[in-house]
Amino acid sequence: MSPSAWKTPPRQRGFLLPVAVFLLVAMGLLALALWRTTAGSNLSAVQEVISVQSFYAAESGAQRAMAQLFFPNGDIRQQIDQRCAAMPLAISFTVTGLNQCSAQVSCLCRYDDASACDPTVDANYGPTGDTAASFYQLTSVGRCGSGDVSAVRRVEVEAYAGQ
Secondary structure (H helix, E strand, O other): OOOHHHHOHHHOOOHHHHHHHHHHHHHHHHHHHHHHHHHHHHHHHHHHHHHHHHHHHHHHHHHHHHHHHOOOOOOOHHHHHHHOOOOOOEEEEEOOOOOOOOEEEEEEEEOOOOOOOOOOOOEEOOOOOOOOOEEEEEEEEEEEEEEEEEOOOOOOOOEEOOO
């Protein structure tokens, strides 16, 4: 064969170059999209863990506040009312699983007639002189993480003490 037989026809020259450039650009865009999706799913997995930790921090804060409210003498309503009035409780956790987490707990006390509790009132009677019960609403706010990777969860617990 002569060298002139090896030449490509003019209409087929450069056909593979645009196809190769298109494939490289398409594969690059696909790799970028895959990278962004993977990075986003990693962040959402971390955020989910932080969210669960903040829920457990709030739950632990509420349980600790209930223990502080009703123990050691949970049968004397006036003392329970006094502990509720002094309740703002701040907890910083240092245990594994809740490190970098905190909880803020507050207590609201109402009598069964919806008036605010008065810790100076006789333990057996409410503000109107009749037998009353105290209702307690504990609100615990758990916070974990910092910056963009953080979560806040709120837990409310209710209890009552009557005579």
